[in-house]
Amino acid sequence: MTGTSRTIGIVGLGLIGGSLARDLVARGVDVVATTRSEATRADAADAGITVVGDVRAVVGEAELVVLAVPLPALSEHLAGVAAALPAGARSPTVTDVGSVKGPVTAAAASALADPSVFVPGHPMAGTEHQGWAAADPHLFEERRWALALDPPVALGRWAEAAALATAVGSEVVPVDVAGHDEAVALVSHLPYALAAAAASLLRSDEGTGLARALAAGSFADLTRVAGGHPTLGADMAVTNRRALGSQMEALSGTLQDLAQALGSGDAGADEEAVAAWFSAGREGREALEAARASPGVRHRATLDREGLLALGRRGGRVVGVAPAPPAAEELDVTTIDPGRPT
Amino acid sequence: MTGTSRTIGIVGLGLIGGSLARDLVARGVDVVATTRSEATRADAADAGITVVGDVRAVVGEAELVVLAVPLPALSEHLAGVAAALPAGARSPTVTDVGSVKGPVTAAAASALADPSVFVPGHPMAGTEHQGWAAADPHLFEERRWALALDPPVALGRWAEAAALATAVGSEVVPVDVAGHDEAVALVSHLPYALAAAAASLLRSDEGTGLARALAAGSFADLTRVAGGHPTLGADMAVTNRRALGSQMEALSGTLQDLAQALGSGDAGADEEAVAAWFSAGREGREALEAARASPGVRHRATLDREGLLALGRRGGRVVGVAPAPPAAEELDVTTIDPGRPT
Numbered sequence: 001m002t003g004t005s006r007t008i009g010i011v012g013l014g015l016i017g018g019s020l021a022r023d024l025v026a027r028g029v030d031v032v033a034t035t036r037s038e039a040t041r042a043d044a045a046d047a048g049i050t051v052v053g054d055v056r057a058v059v060g061e062a063e064l065v066v067l068a069v070p071l072p073a074l075s076e077h078l079a080g081v082a083a084a085l086p087a088g089a090r091s092p093t094v095t096d097v098g099s100v101k102g103p104v105t106a107a108a109a110s111a112l113a114d115p116s117v118f119v120p121g122h123p124m125a126g127t128e129h130q131g132w133a134a135a136d137p138h139l140f141e142e143r144r145w146a147l148a149l150d151p152p153v154a155l156g157r158w159a160e161a162a163a164l165a166t167a168v169g170s171e172v173v174p175v176d177v178a179g180h181d182e183a184v185a186l187v188s189h190l191p192y193a194l195a196a197a198a199a200s201l202l203r204s205d206e207g208t209g210l211a212r213a214l215a216a217g218s219f220a221d222l223t224r225v226a227g228g229h230p231t232l233g234a235d236m237a238v239t240n241r242r243a244l245g246s247q248m249e250a251l252s253g254t255l256q257d258l259a260q261a262l263g264s265g266d267a268g269a270d271e272e273a274v275a276a277w278f279s280a281g282r283e284g285r286e287a288l289e290a291a292r293a294s295p296g297v298r299h300r301a302t303l304d305r306e307g308l309l310a311l312g313r314r315g316g317r318v319v320g321v322a323p324a325p326p327a328a329e330e331l332d333v334t335t336i337d338p339g340r341p342t
Numbered sequence: 343m344t345g346t347s348r349t350i351g352i353v354g355l356g357l358i359g360g361s362l363a364r365d366l367v368a369r370g371v372d373v374v375a376t377t378r379s380e381a382t383r384a385d386a387a388d389a390g391i392t393v394v395g396d397v398r399a400v401v402g403e404a405e406l407v408v409l410a411v412p413l414p415a416l417s418e419h420l421a422g423v424a425a426a427l428p429a430g431a432r433s434p435t436v437t438d439v440g441s442v443k444g445p446v447t448a449a450a451a452s453a454l455a456d457p458s459v460f461v462p463g464h465p466m467a468g469t470e471h472q473g474w475a476a477a478d479p480h481l482f483e484e485r486r487w488a489l490a491l492d493p494p495v496a497l498g499r500w501a502e503a504a505a506l507a508t509a510v511g512s513e514v515v516p517v518d519v520a521g522h523d524e525a526v527a528l529v530s531h532l533p534y535a536l537a538a539a540a541a542s543l544l545r546s547d548e549g550t551g552l553a554r555a556l557a558a559g560s561f562a563d564l565t566r567v568a569g570g571h572p573t574l575g576a577d578m579a580v581t582n583r584r585a586l587g588s589q590m591e592a593l594s595g596t597l598q599d600l601a602q603a604l605g606s607g608d609a610g611a612d613e614e615a616v617a618a619w620f621s622a623g624r625e626g627r628e629a630l631e632a633a634r635a636s637p638g639v640r641h642r643a644t645l646d647r648e649g650l651l652a653l654g655r656r657g658g659r660v661v662g663v664a665p666a667p668p669a670a671e672e673l674d675v676t677t678i679d680p681g682r683p684t
Contacts, residue, residue, distance in 0.1 A: 124558035144556055173555050183553040186543060191560035194536050196623025197596040201528060201589070203626030209657030209680070211525040212633045213515050214486055216466035218533035220630075221563040226620075227627035233620040238611045241604040247543070248597050254539040255590050262583040269580045278568075278575040281538025284545030285569035288562075291554045315551030338551070 007032055008164065009062025009092065011055055011077055013040050016097045016123060017068025018135030021049050023168045026137050032061045040132040056084035059092060064160055066121075067096040071235045074104045078111040078118075085113070095121040095161045099184060099232075100239040101148050101177045109152075119161040120148035120177060122184070123170060130229045141169035144317065146184075148177045149305055159324035159331050171317035171336065174308040185243035190251060192233040193244065195226035291315060296336030304330045314339035349374055350506065351404025351434065353397055353419055355382050358439045358465060359410025360477030363391050365510045368479050374403045382474040398426035401434060406502050408463075409438040413577045416446050420453040420460075427455070437463040437503045441526060442581040443490050443519045451494075461503040462490035462519060464526070465512060472571045483511035486659065488526075490519045491647055500650075501666035501673050513659035513678065516650040527585035532593060534575040535586065537568035633657060638678030646672045656681035 008024055010017045013035040021031045025048040032050040034057065035041060045051045052058060058065055059081055067077050074096055085091050094117055098104050101120040108118040123145040145165040149158050162172045175183075198219070202211055225233070237244055261273035298319065303311065308318070308331070320334035350366055352359045355377040363373045367390040374392040376399065377383060387393045394400055400407055401423055409419050416438055427433050436459055440446050443462040450460040467485040487507040491500050504514045517525075540561070544553055567575070579586055603615035640661065645653065650660070650673070662676030 124556055126559070144558070146556060173552070175552065175556075179552055180556070183556050186540075187553050187557040187561040190540065190543075191564040192620075193597065193600060194540070194564060194593075195560070195627070196620050197593055197600070198528075198532065198536070199624070199626030199630065200596060200619075200622035201532075201592055201626070203622060203629060208629075210515070210517065210521055210655050211529050212630055213654070213657040213659065214466055214488060214517075214522070214525050215529040215630055215634075216486070217468070218537070218567045219529040220634075221566055222533040222536060223623075223627050223630065224563055225560045226623040227631060230621075230624065231617065233623070234613070234617045237600070237604060237620070238613055238616050241611050245601055245604055245606065248601055250543055251536075251539055252594055252597060254542060255535065255594060258535060258539070258579070259587055259590055262579060262587055264587065269583050271576070271580055274580050275573065275576045277542075278534075278538050278579070279572075280542035280545060281565075281568040281575070282541070282572065284541030284543070285537070285565050287545060287550075288541065288554055288557055288565065289569060292557075292562075312555070313552050315555040317555065 006030060007062045009033065009058035009065040010068055011058055011065065012068040013037070013044055013049075013132050013135070014068065014070075015130050015134050015139075016125065017066065018044070018132040019125075019137060019139035020066060020068065020168065022047055022135055022137040023140060025049060027167065029167075032058055034058050035132075037132070043132060055080035059084035062092050064093045064095070064164060066164070067094065070231070071098045071100060071104075071239050074098055075107040075111070078104075078107050082111045082113065091117045093117055093119060093157045093160045095119040095147070095164075097121055097123055098239075099188060099236050101146075101175075101180050103239055105148065105150070105177050116152045116154040117157050119153055119158050121161055121165070122146040122180065123165065124188070125170070126228070126232075138169075140165070143170045144173050145170035146173045146175045146180050148180060149174050149308055150176045151305075154326070155305060155331060156324045156326040156328045159321045159328065162318055162321045166318070166320055171319050173317050174312035176309055179313065181240055182243050182246075185240055185247045189236050189240055189244045190247045192225050192236060193248065194251075195223045196233055199223040199226040291338070294338070296338065299335050299337055300332065301335055301337075302330050302332050303335075308333070311335060311337055311339075348372060349404045351375065351400035351407040352410055353400055353407065354410035355379070355386055355391075355474050355477070356410065357472050357476050357481075358467070359408065360386070360474040361467075361479060361481035362408060362410065362510065364389055364477055364479040365482060367391060369509065371509075374400055376400050377474075379474070385474060397422040401426040404434050406435045406437070406506060408506070409436065412573070413440045413442060413446075413581050416440055417449040417453070420446075420449050424453045424455065433459045435459050435461060435499045435502045437461040437489070437506075439463055439465055440581075441530060441578050443488075443517075443522050445581055447490065447492070447519050458494040458496040459499050461495055461500050463503055463507070464488040464522065465507065466530070467512070468570070468574075480511075482507070485512045486515050487512035488515045488517045488522050490522060491516050491650055492518045493647075496668070497647060497673060498666045498668040498670045501663045501670065504660055504663045508660070508662055513661050515659050516654035518651055521655065523582050524585050524588075527582055527589045531578050531582055531586045532589045534567050534578060535590065536593075537565045538575055541565040541568040633680070636680070638680065641677050641679055642674065643677055643679075644672050644674050645677075650675070653677055653679055653681075
């Protein structure tokens with residue numbers, strides 16, 4: 001982890017925190033962590049993690065602290081970080097892994113004396129499993145990890161968090177907080193809502209037995225995330241409710257277009273309109289597949305805050321960060337940039 | 343394939359027909375098939391399939407004919423089957439693999455002099471790939487295969503089709519036509535519509551680059567089937583438009599419940615209502631997983647038409663069929679029956 005902190009602190013050892021801790025330990029990085037679960041504390045110590053008693057002890061020993069706790073617990077833990085900082089001492093860089101960045105950014109601004117140390121983060125690496133038992137040291141390989149770069153986030157602090165994410169195999173997407181929350185409302189929170197909605201229809205359907213017997217791959221895929229963490233879907237929906245509401249409205253409008261094309265009662269379907277409607281979906285899926293299949297081309301660049309945010313808006317990622325001085329105004333980064341001529 | 347036909351005829355060698363033909367040939371069954379694609383004809387002959395010129399030749403040589411053609415082509419092929427039958431000759435049993443059973447049943451009733459020979463069928467074994475090139479001789483293993491048993495379908499004919507499906511490793515779900523079409527509107531056609539709707543939102547989203555860069559597992563799963571066969575989704579939607587329309591309305595109502603619980607504008611979310619909403623989805627998904635994970639218990643039974651249909655309604659399947667005389671009123675079947683006390 002050239003250019004970044006020597007000791008990484010992790011608060012919370014669930015799926016994300018546990019996977020990150022195990023990954024870093026496997027790479028020879030010192031990890032100091034805390035969790036409330038006694039059973040997990042013992043397992044984590046056996047796995048080579050230095051387990052300490054509380055957030056204060058993590059903050060005291062780490063140069064970079066990852067808050068890997070559920071969304072509703074983030075405010076409390078940010079307050080814990082603030083309380084742990086001795087007056088006048090240099091704060092560690094702090095980042096989180098929550099799936100909505102607006103509220104946690106606001107919480108950091110009010111909790112921390114110097115909010116420039118807080119880098120709002122979001123590794124796109126969930127699974128339908130949860131907890132330390134599901135932790136996987138390869139969880140972050142070839143994943144995307146969003147890191148917000150709005151002011152007042154300091155560029156040097158952002159570089160530290162980005163170096164951590166790239167060290168475990170992720171590509172870092174530079175985002176602004178609002179843009180991130182709008183994008184994940186579509187690509188993550190809407191799928192959770194649709195999964196739950198469809199699964200609950202199966203539950204209440206009168207022909208439940210037959211429908212379950214016939215449920216095939218497409219329904220299993222659609223509803224997969226409905227069976228995950230018991231509160232994750234609700235937490236995300238509540239925390240990102242405005243952006244999710246907009247996406248649900250957009251989706252309902254799209255479904256109404258299909259219903260109109262299909263006709264009602266004895267009015268026949270407008271087959272051309274139905275075909276065009278499904279073609280639009282096909283084009284969207286193909287564009288997604290093309291974007292994901294492209295290995296991209298690596299470029300070295302020196303970018304400032306605006307340059308990094310523009311990179312993220314066009315789907316680009318940072319895959320390497322050179323050591324940055326704390327007060328850097330630009331970073332030497334290696335990027336994969338779909339908008340750059342090759 | 344004890345108790346069933348010695349030569350199987352297959353019309354159409356796409357994903358479903360091609361996979362079935364290759365599977366049967368691997369089991370030593372004689373397969374006679376036809377397809378319009380010259381390239382596929384040559385490949386199929388190389389694979390040990392007897393390739394003939396048209397539907398008439400298939401009907402003349404096979405005891406059981408599988409129409410494995412797209413939904414819009416079924417009526418035409420049923421007419422072809424009818425035209426191929428010499429007056430007074432015993433008709434082969436005919437089945438199809440379309441995903442909607444109402445219209446094809448009506449087409450068979452008007453096309454065939456004796457519609458009791460037609461067994462409406464639907465193997466739940468699609469993938470996002472298509473055509474002979476994607477054919478997989480293991481496609482039907484551990485899948486569900488719906489076979490309709492409404493009058494006038496003759497029980498002995500149904501047993502022949504069921505023996506074919508179980509021979510290639512599928513579990514047969516006895517269904518009535520209307521119940522099947524309602525169930526697949528929920529578990530198959532609604533997922534296709536949601537996949538296309540969500541993928542088209544990504545396409546039109548202004549922050550397309552960022553959203554694509556952040557699209558994670560849940561969005562990829564949700565939209566997978568949007569990238570499949572170019573006309574399959576539209577064909578299914580048009581053909582099953584009333585049942586799909588009902589399910590889309592039910593889904594929209596469920597999403598409106600969530601929108602109301604999330605609140606609008608400055609009104610806060612009703613967090614308990616949001617949690618309960620997601621819990622209903624979780625229960626539906628858990629019930630589905632439990633149903634799929636249960637290996638079931640095999641029972642032998644003698645069942646008539648009503649007994650078989652009741653088995654299907656409670657999620658049961660037929661996994662074996664003893665030889666049935668053509669005019670059977672009951673069948674000796676091996677079932678997996680979730681509703682039977684063990």
